[in-house]
Amino acid sequence: MxxxxxxxxxxxxxxxxxxxxxxxxxxxxxxxxxxxxxxxxNKINKFWLRLQDKFIIGPxxxxxxxxxxxxxxxxxxxxxxxxxxxxxxxxxxxxxxxxLPECKIFGYNNDDPFGDGHPPWLWRHFLKGVPxxxxxxxxxxxxxLDFKKIGVxxxxxxxxxxxxxxxxxxNLNDDEKVRYECDIVFIGHFEKDxxxxxxxxxxxxxxxxxxxxxxxxxxxxxxxxxxxxxLAPVHLIWGNEYNKAICGAKIALCxxxxxxxxxxxxxxFEIPAAGSLLLSEYSEDLASLYKASEEADFFKTKExxxxxxxxxxxxxxxxxxxxxxxxxxxxNDGYDIDSRMARVLDFVK
Numbered sequence: 470m471x472x473x474x475x476x477x478x479x480x481x482x483x484x485x486x487x488x489x490x491x492x493x494x495x496x497x498x499x500x501x502x503x504x505x506x507x508x509x510x511n512k513i514n515k516f517w518l519r520l521q522d523k524f525i526i527g528p529x530x531x532x533x534x535x536x537x538x539x540x541x542x543x544x545x546x547x548x549x550x551x552x553x554x555x556x557x558x559x560x561x562x563x564x565x566x567x568x569l570p571e572c573k574i575f576g577y578n579n580d581d582p583f584g585d586g587h588p589p590w591l592w593r594h595f596l597k598g599v600p601x602x603x604x605x606x607x608x609x610x611x612x613x614l615d616f617k618k619i620g621v622x623x624x625x626x627x628x629x630x631x632x633x634x635x636x637x638x639x640n641l642n643d644d645e646k647v648r649y650e651c652d653i654v655f656i657g658h659f660e661k662d663x664x665x666x667x668x669x670x671x672x673x674x675x676x677x678x679x680x681x682x683x684x685x686x687x688x689x690x691x692x693x694x695x696x697x698x699x700l701a702p703v704h705l706i707w708g709n710e711y712n713k714a715i716c717g718a719k720i721a722l723c724x725x726x727x728x729x730x731x732x733x734x735x736x737x738f739e740i741p742a743a744g745s746l747l748l749s750e751y752s753e754d755l756a757s758l759y760k761a762s763e764e765a766d767f768f769k770t771k772e773x774x775x776x777x778x779x780x781x782x783x784x785x786x787x788x789x790x791x792x793x794x795x796x797x798x799x800x801n802d803g804y805d806i807d808s809r810m811a812r813v814l815d816f817v818k
Contacts, residue, residue, distance in 0.1 A: 470496050470497065470547050471499075471544065471546040471547050472496050472497070472498045472499075472546055472547070473499050473500070473501060473541055473544050473548070474488040474498060474499075474552065475501040475503075475549065475554070476502060476552030476553055477552075477555075478502020478503065478505070479502075479504045481708070482632060482635075483579065484500075484552035484553070486630075486632055486806055487552060487806070490807050490810040491810055491814075494810060494811060494814065499546070501536070501540045501541075503533045503556050506529050506532065506533055507519065507522045524590055525556055525590065525591070525594060530556060534560075537557065537561060538561055538564050538568070541568065541569060541572070542568050545569065546569075546572055547572060547573065548572065548574075548575060549565065549572060549574045549575070550575050550576075550577070551602075552576075553579065553580065553595075554578075554594075555591055557594060557595070557598055562601040563601060573603045573604070573817055574601070574603050574604075575605075575606065575813065575817075576605045576606065577606040577627060578595070578607075578612075579629060579735075580608075581608075581611075581612060581731075582612075582615075583611075583612065583730075584728050584730055585728055596619060599616065599621055600620040600621050600622065602621065602622070604622075604623045604624070604625060604816055605623070605624045606624070606627035606813070607625070607626055607627065608629060609626075609730060609733075610626060610754065611732075612624075625816065627809060627812070628738075628804070628809070629734070629735040629738065629809075630738055630806040630809045631738040631739045631804055631805055632739075633742070633806075633807070635709070635712060636712055636739045636742040637712070637744070638744030638796075639713060639716050639743075641713060641716060645713055648714075648717070649713050650718075651677045651679040651719075652677045652678065652718070652719055652720065652778070652782055653676055653677070653679075653719070653722060654679045654714055654717070654718035654745075655680055655721075656680075656681045656711065656714060656715070656736065657682050657723075657724060657734075657736070658686055658726075659682065659683075659690055660724075660728060663771075664724045665690060666771065667722075667774060668680065668697060670774070670775060671774075671778065672696050673696060674778075676778060676782070678700070679714065679717075679718065680697070680700045680703050681705065681706045681711075681714055682705065683703075683705055688703055691703065712739075715740055715743040715744075718745050719745070719746065719781070720748050720781060720788070721740040721743075721745040721747060721748070722748055723736050723737055723740065723747060723748070723749035723750060724749075724750050725749075725750050725752065732753070732754035733755045733758065737765075741759070741792070741795030741796045741799045742804070742805075744793075744796055745792060746766070746781060746792045747759070748767070748768065748777060749765065749767050750767070750769075751768060752767075755767065758798075759798055760794075760798075763791060764791060764795040764798045766781070766791065
């Protein structure tokens with residue numbers, strides 16, 4: 470099957486991974502990414518391009534849409550998969566439908582376009598356009614209802630994934646142990662949802678904590694924390710380093726974004742796949758994906774989190790057993806990207 474994958478194109482875990490997976494599944498694929506349109510060595514021109522990219526307005530956005538239509542016309546796919554189509558005009562979807570009446574248009578968005586976590590202008594083209602898609606995949610259960618309310622013809626749940634070639638257990642060398650070994654790791658962004666207080670409680674109880682994420686969010690927060698200031702500066706990690714940070718921890722924490730109304734996250738699949746114990750904030754949704762105390766574990770309060778951390782760090786055999794069963798569950802139940810994309814192909818049929 471000929472599939473055209475479209476998206477920003479900068480993320481190796483999102484649209485780029487989708488393209489790679491479709492090819493792994495034997496499909497004939499092409500890509501249309503719009504991030505190259507915003508590259509320039511000229512500082513003035515680069516600033517102007519960044520403004521157009523941020524506010525999704527201007528001549529370069531129009532060019533992206535015209536070029537997208539032309540690419541679809543030339544490639545003539547049976548499926549167009551648009552990942553987080555913020556830069557695609559509604560009229561572009563209409564134009565492609567007229568040109569390629571046999572082509573199906575599917576969409577997916579890992580962010581919550583109905584939440585308060587992003588500026589409203591980011592979603593204006595996307596939300597106007599998605600009723601024209603044949604199928605809009607929702608990342609979270611809440612968005613299934615949200616999409617129906619704005620007139621989407623069909624919406625289905627498509628959870629995120631782990632990448633088998635990137636999320637797996639690895640033994641760390643001596644240098645890597647210095648950087649990553651710890652009792653507990655948290656990798657993620659900052660929100661005012663109590664996660665700071667949870668992390669402070671961990672350090673107060675004498676456990677070795679490592680923290681990775683966007684420094685522009687965390688560092689100013691950590692400066693004000695008498696408990697966590699020593700963790701600054703915090704920095705982002707990607708790819709193999711991200712995987713090593715999970716493997717270096719006995720327990721990996723997970724918090725849910727309240728701004729995105731999350732009831733699970735991508736890390737809920739990556740952490741078990743990498744062989745660490747997933748200890749997550751509780752949700753009924755996530756508890757349906759892993760058996761508590763057997764394949765992962767959950768907490769509802771700071772006190773419960775500390776109690777479970779103490780239990781697993783005092784009982785290595787149980788911790789390792791839960792970690793292994795969690796990894797097995799992720800493999801057996803198809804939490805990997807190829808299983809997710811195989812499900813997408815089933816909907817085409």
